[in-house]
Amino acid sequence: SQQGEEDPQALSIQEGxxxxxxxxxxxxxxxxxxxxxxxxxxxxxxxLIRSNEREKHSGxxxxxxxTSKKSSSLLITASxxxxxxxxxxxxxxxxxxxxxxxxxxxxxxx
Amino acid sequence: xxxxxxTPRYLIKTRGQQVTLSCSPISGHRSVSWYQQTPGQGLQFxxxxxxxxxxxxxxxPGRFSGRQFSNSRSEMNVSTLELGDSALYLCASSLASGSxxxxxxxxGSWLTVV
Numbered sequence: 629s630q631q632g633e634e635d636p637q638a639l640s641i642q643e644g645x646x647x648x649x650x651x652x653x654x655x656x657x658x659x660x661x662x663x664x665x666x667x668x669x670x671x672x673x674x675x676l677i678r679s680n681e682r683e684k685h686s687g688x689x690x691x692x693x694x695t696s697k698k699s700s701s702l703l704i705t706a707s708x709x710x711x712x713x714x715x716x717x718x719x720x721x722x723x724x725x726x727x728x729x730x731x732x733x734x735x736x737x738x
Numbered sequence: 739x740x741x742x743x744x745t746p747r748y749l750i751k752t753r754g755q756q757v758t759l760s761c762s763p764i765s766g767h768r769s770v771s772w773y774q775q776t777p778g779q780g781l782q783f784x785x786x787x788x789x790x791x792x793x794x795x796x797x798x799p800g801r802f803s804g805r806q807f808s809n810s811r812s813e814m815n816v817s818t819l820e821l822g823d824s825a826l827y828l829c830a831s832s833l834a835s836g837s838x839x840x841x842x843x844x845x846g847s848w849l850t851v852v
Contacts, residue, residue: 658837670742670828670843671781678838716781724771724835725794728781 632717632729640735647704649732651717652697659720660693662702664713665731671716674702709738740765742844744829750850756817759847763810763831769793770812771841772804775826784827787812788835819851 632653641647651660659678663671677684677693677700684691690703704711714733718726743762751757763770771786771794783796787806804814810831816823826848830841 661840663843668826668846668848670845671830673840673842676838676840720837720839722794722837724769724786724788724830724832724839724841725783725796726771726773726841727783728773730780 632719632727634715634717634729634732636732637730638733638735640737641707643707643709643736643738645707647707647711647734647736649702649715649734651700651702651729653700653717653719653727653729654698657695657719660691660700661718661720661726662689662691662700663716663718663728665716666713674715704734707734707736709736712736742829742831742842744827744844744847746847747845748848748850750852751819752852753819753821755819756815757819757849758813758815759827759829759849761812761814761829761831761844763812763829764842767831767833767842768810769832769835769839769841770806770810771830771832772812772814773828773830774798775828775846776824781828784814786835793835816849821851823849824851825849 661676662674714731717729769788772784786794806812826846832839832841
């Protein structure tokens with residue numbers, strides 16, 4: 629069964645707007661990572677945040693982690709059409725066994 | 739540096755047959771893990787290999803098996819295929835096994851069982 633749930637399931641925004649997606653998970657974690665998947669392709673790693681970190685930035689990406697609420701959010705600022713993809717959060721507890729959320733499908737309209 | 743390479747990219751098999759998928763990790767990576775992605779179940783962990791040893795195994799039947807070779811290349815095998823095995827099979831590699839590693843995915847192998 630999946631560890632996480634992303635919210636919303638689908639998001640449609642205009643180019644230039646910000647996109648926020650949320651991830652909730654069920655058990656304690658060591659790390660949380662966000663991945664992007666273009667339709668029918670492999671997953672691309674975006675950012676890793678450790679359980680003792682609260683916020684992390686990478687370019688136009690900002691990730692927050694609230695371990696007390698077992699939730700994380702991914703903010704993409706100044707979105708572009710090329711950001712259109714599905715976004716997944718992944719948590720790990722043991723080794724490289726990752727538990728992926730259900731994903732948020734983001735559509736950025738030019 | 740070449741990424742994770744999976745072959746074949748697409749294949750069609752008949753129920754009852756078996757299939758072998760191959761994965762070449764990023765050079766220097768010793769951990770290889772496999773995931774199944776379906777519309778209904780999402781991404782699910784199959785197993786992880788590190789230094790030719792299975793480290794972790796997901797909740798899949800014994801029809802799903804894998805192995806890793808001394809050069810870190812990995813194969814997964816599915817025997818007695820069922821229609822429900824139709825999925826995108828993703829391989830991922832990382833430098834090491836253990837918490838905090840970033841795993842890098844290949845493009846996947848699309849398996850259709852008819």
